[in-house]
Amino acid sequence: MVVMNRIRVSKRVEKKLAKGLVLLEASDLENVNLKDQEVEVQGQEGNFLGTAYLSQQNKGLGWFVSKDKVAFNQAFFETLFRKAKEKRNAYYQDDLTTAFRLFNQEGDGFGGLTVDLYGDYAVFSWYNSYVYQIRQTISEAFRQVFPEVLGAYEKIRFKGLNYESAHVYGQEAPDFFTVLENGVLYQVFMNDGLMTGIFLDQHEVRGSLVDGLAMGKSLLNMFSYTAAFSVAAAMGGASQTTSVDLAKRSRELSQAHFQANGLSTDERRFIVMDVFEYFKYAKRKDLTYDVIVLDPPSFARNKKQTFSVAKDYHKLISQSLE
Numbered sequence: 001m002v003v004m005n006r007i008r009v010s011k012r013v014e015k016k017l018a019k020g021l022v023l024l025e026a027s028d029l030e031n032v033n034l035k036d037q038e039v040e041v042q043g044q045e046g047n048f049l050g051t052a053y054l055s056q057q058n059k060g061l062g063w064f065v066s067k068d069k070v071a072f073n074q075a076f077f078e079t080l081f082r083k084a085k086e087k088r089n090a091y092y093q094d095d096l097t098t099a100f101r102l103f104n105q106e107g108d109g110f111g112g113l114t115v116d117l118y119g120d121y122a123v124f125s126w127y128n129s130y131v132y133q134i135r136q137t138i139s140e141a142f143r144q145v146f147p148e149v150l151g152a153y154e155k156i157r158f159k160g161l162n163y164e165s166a167h168v169y170g171q172e173a174p175d176f177f178t179v180l181e182n183g184v185l186y187q188v189f190m191n192d193g194l195m196t197g198i199f200l201d202q203h204e205v206r207g208s209l210v211d212g213l214a215m216g217k218s219l220l221n222m223f224s225y226t227a228a229f230s231v232a233a234a235m236g237g238a239s240q241t242t243s244v245d246l247a248k249r250s251r252e253l254s255q256a257h258f259q260a261n262g263l264s265t266d267e268r269r270f271i272v273m274d275v276f277e278y279f280k281y282a283k284r285k286d287l288t289y290d291v292i293v294l295d296p297p298s299f300a301r302n303k304k305q306t307f308s309v310a311k312d313y314h315k316l317i318s319q320s321l322e
Contacts, residue, residue: 023059038052125154210232
């Protein structure tokens, strides 16, 4: 039996949890000095509210997980993974998609963890140090529920470790391989830092583009990386796409995506430039676009400046509308 520390929360937080909000913030946990552990949550009267864990993740200091008393053991995660797998049955039946998100943080019952499927390979993303601490329990539970997955990798999405990505178990993936999403071919790679070639949390946005959101229109894709949005738009009939990213290798990776789908690059521009500099350039040249995609990294740095979503996203939107 797991013995847990107990924390008491205010009436305000108790009401918040009753509404289904699960991210615990600093203002919710005043005078609590615990970290990286599972805890029992009590109300001001000592009444049992549920089970949570404490670990810093961006603005949050923990996640409320269940209104029951549970232990975060292998059986617990096997149950969550089975439910998640069942919810995604439509993807398994879809011949046009072989890459999708298998487990999505609190949406599937456990904040701080995502699992993405790229064909035969899974990618775990650990968003805080507690989830990383119990990663072996999580990965073993995953193997029991998803025996068909040939191998898995991990991405470290919090600060404090000296590596970002590693092979976890099973077969190692090829350096590059192809997956399908909404009938579009994408080249992906499993062990190149935090990158994979395509971020699966934007599945529905790319699906809308494939379905014709930008049909007959010009599209500007900022922070384009491998130009996945641009390819999806082109497959959906976009008349012209411009993909802008500061990384030098982005041009080669982007062109490979277009070529893999048999798309001509004649009406496709690939610009290696800082996005804010490109906005200035576009304004000088009087360039306009019907659709603009803004999907920046949470943090980026070049020789002249740094970009933080938390502080600078409003500037990005403002410049895109000028």
